[in-house]
Amino acid sequence: MVLLDGKKTSNAIKDEIASQVSSLVASGEKKPHLAAVIVGNDGASLTYVASKVKACERVGFESTLVKLPETISEKELLHTILQLNTNPKIDGYIVQLPLPKHIDEQNILLAIDPKKDVDGFHPVNVGRMALDLPTFLPATPYGIMELLERYDVETSGKNVLVIGRSHIVGRPMSILMSQKRKSGNATVTIAHSHTKQLSTLTKTADIIVAALGIPEFLTGDMVKNDVTIIDVGITRVADNTKPKGYYITGDVHFDSVSKKASYITPVPGGVGPMTIAMLLKNTLLARNRHAN
Ligand code: NAD
Secondary structure, eight states: OEEOOHHHHHHHHHHHHHHHHHHHHHTTOOOOEEEEEEESOOHHHHHHHHHHHHHHHHHTOEEEEEEEOTTOOHHHHHHHHHHHHHOTTOOEEEEOSOOOTTSOHHHHHHHSOGGGBTTOOSHHHHHHHHTTOSOOOOHHHHHHHHHHHHTTOOOTTOEEEEEOOOTTTHHHHHHHHHSSSTTOOOEEEEEOTTOSOHHHHHTTOSEEEEOSOOTTOBOGGGSOTTEEEEEOOOEEEEOTTSTTSEEEEOSBOHHHHHTTEEEEOOSSSSHHHHHHHHHHHHHHHHHHHHHO
């Protein structure tokens, strides 16, 4: 069994990005600048945003954290978005999801300038991805594609099962892996909450991407030997014996599934760090596009 080490791979990607930033700085050019908008005080969201800002420092990017109160109105948030769209210093930005319930997420995502949409969530960028045109790929699926590529996992002609059809993970993952591209050319099935007899599908899949958000859902008895497992899930499970009062686990029961897998991502240390590295990659791309 080979562990698909997202931490190690993401560090290698960050080193590559850092060396490109050093070259830009050496030639007197502008560093990439990422902004992150966070609304409210959700613990997990604050942690994610903090790690994105920290990653910017690590590779030499400028970063701006825009922290807004939970009570902000949709109109006020749209005003912030407009400012970010027109600020020439900002190459790309993200709006950390989920947003408070009184704000329409779609309205916010639609207001982001597609040229600065380094999360790749704007319909223009989703459309470009679906048509296999140059774009910002959404960071989590992009990270998974990169991980598969760097570990030389064969995907061509393989039966891939993506569990989950969210706009940010499952759906784009299914599109990318079915495309004619590296880590693509697969025969993809997408499963969701209405799928019947899921275990019939899991047992025949060569590669499973689990992105449903149910801790340790996929167990060893549900998979075949030599399967490749990509565990996207990140859930905080309450546990008073842990210093933080919780532990983090994925959608895969690692102990039983890893015994049968040929490749598997751990949680933490798998898809999560790759997501951050690809966000940085998209920001560098945004900066280079703005400069040209
Ligand atoms: P989501 O809640 O938007 O979507 C979950 C999907 O799972 C839905 O499409 C639903 O139909 C499907 N589903 C639910 N129950 C199912 C079942 N019993 N059988 C089959 N399908 C079922 O979730 P999301 O935003 O895609 O996130 C999924 C998980 O991935 C979460 O744990 C989230 O925290 C994690 N996540 C991790 C990263 C990362 O960087 N590692 C990024 C995004 C999301």
